Amino acid sequence: MGFNQPQIDPSSREEHRDFPLDGIDLEKVPNKQLVDLYSTGPVLYSCGDSRLVRLSHTLVLKGGDSVHPCEAENMKFAATYTQIRVPKVHRVFSSRLDGDYHDTWFIVMDYVLGCTVEDNWKVLSETTRDEVTSQVAGMVEQMQSISLNHMRPGPIGGGAPFQGPWFSDTCGNGSGPFDTLQEMEDWLNHKLDTRLRLWRNASGDTPRFEFKDTRMVFTHQDIAPRNLILDPSGRLWLIDWAYAGVYPEGFEQSAIPKQQVRDDTFSKLVLSKLSCSYPKEDLQLEMVYG
Incomplete structure (x- = not known):
């Protein structure tokens, strides 16, 4: 193996x-x-x-x-x-x-009895795929409806490295914890600058991170078919909250495509149902990912 x-x-x-x-x-x-x-x-x-x-x-x-x-x-x-x-x-x-x-x-x-969406995606009808991705989009909208600028960034409760596609390094250990948005902004900009130096073909006009007026929301950061369970009643459950926490609006949407390993159909359907897109964050994540 x-x-x-x-x-x-x-x-x-x-x-x-x-x-x-x-x-x-x-x-x-x-x-x-x-x-x-x-x-x-x-x-x-x-x-x-x-x-x-x-x-x-x-x-x-x-x-x-x-x-x-x-x-x-x-x-x-x-x-x-x-x-x-x-x-x-x-x-x-x-x-x-x-x-x-x-x-x-x-x-x-x-224990949640059921099967993951990943295990069943290929055999799901178009109607069921539409229903599942609509439920997932609803989950994202729920989380982003909660304004959390009064809370410190990162995992709820703090005390742990920030994890997810924005923060993971080559060893997968994440980074931080950061006590303030400014600390997180500085670290991400340092990572961005490092990538720009290393990648000769990287776009030098990638916007820098600026969180001063950013709305902070609850974010999962690992929404993928493997982390969604359909129970015997057809209800959808979201599991694996290791990457979750308080992060800038847009981090979720930009992370969703990065968590799809085999098939991007799921992420495209989910993103098409969300009310907001974040092209700037998409470009930034592309640069700092991994």
Whole structure:
């Protein structure tokens, strides 16, 4: 298997089997037992330094070096201030895995039964594709209706590197955290200047980042078919809030095409249904991406 290719244990999706914590009250399960299950339980999804393990028919455990408590805060914020369907967070804690010299963060959350849009995209009818992308556009519009200029930029709760296509470096560690918009602006302009020096064919007229009068909104930054689940009732859920937080308007729209690996049909449909486009941000992201 190639580097950073997702690993999945098919048995983790078998609904007729037993899982480790079926019938057990989570409140009575110590963190140590959860950490043991992180290493031994059926893997729903594992890629890079993040792993999602099935605990029971209703619960999953996410952990890894790229997991931070702000991901749970992002999910709680979305559940509180939007109508977007988000897995409920039940517990957030840190612990040290055997052989490690640092703590790892873990999040216990609801398991969402269903299939990802990515797994079903090729077989979805045009009508269903239209319905799904309309729902996704509605999610974006909901998030962007919340003005958050009173909050500090970045992940809700802070304390973690800024992640996503605007911030990821070659090692995938993001950067920051930044305490102010000015700090974020300075860092992005430094990254832009660096790219312009390195890329001889780069456009020198790429606009610089200026956030003084920018409207800040809640942003997911990883809206892709792999992070959208259609449950048995046909309802759409948005998962994986690791990149989310408070960012300038336009960051979401410009990030959506960058998160599509195999097929850009999804992103084109979503973007066509949004009320605003951001060509300046598109050009800036093209320059600083990666």
